Amino acid sequence: SQNLIGPFLFSQQIWHLIYHRLSHTIAHYRNRWQIETAFRDAKQNFGFDKYQVKSRKSINRFVQLSFVAASLTKLIFTTHSQTERVKVEDVCQQLGIHWYRPAKLTLGLCVAFLRLRIAQTLFSVSSKQKTNSQNITQVFRQINGTHSDKAT
Structure with missing residues (x-):
């Protein structure tokens, strides 16, 4: 019987379980970490934890709007072409x-970064009145050194 071999076989079985499940466990926690950071960002930046409504329906709507705001923010930084993409180093420096x-x-x-640039754009005396999307596009161009004033 396998039990007669004793601790050696048992330790091999444990090692097999640990080793083969390790990659699965790491993948699981990597995905879980993305969920955790999404909730943290929603709480810190989009008011997810500051709701003042009482009904379940209102709370549900508020949570959904918080995540829509987070998704739209992420979309702003991922839809621009490579020439207009903002670099991590530039953001940290600014x-x-x-x-x-x-x-x-x-x-x-x-x-x-968006809050800083929007505040700079809105409160700058040299800023021309433009629509929000034009201001955001202008911000991306200024960051990357392309100072084109043509309307988008």
């Missing part, structure tokens, strides 16, 4: 963050 060098833009960095 925000005055010299100690953090992520591989890609996080949602939190995107929100902070």
Whole structure:
């Protein structure tokens, strides 16, 4: 019987379970981590945890709107062409963050960057009145050194 071999076989079985499930476990937690960071970003940047409504229907709507806002913010940073794409280094530099060098833009960095640039655009005396989409496009062009004033 396999039990007669004793601890050696048992430890091999445990190692087999650990080893073969390790890659599955890592993949699972990588996906889970993305969910956790999405909730954290929704709480910190989109008011997900600051709702003041009481009905279940209203809370559900508020949560959905928070995630729509997060998705739209992410979309702003992923739909521009390569020539207009904002670089992580430029965002960190503009925000005055010299100690953090992520591989890609996080949602939190995107929100902070958009808030900074929108405030600069809205409160700048040299800013021309344009629509929001034109202002955002202008911000992307200014960041990358293409100072075209043509309307989009």
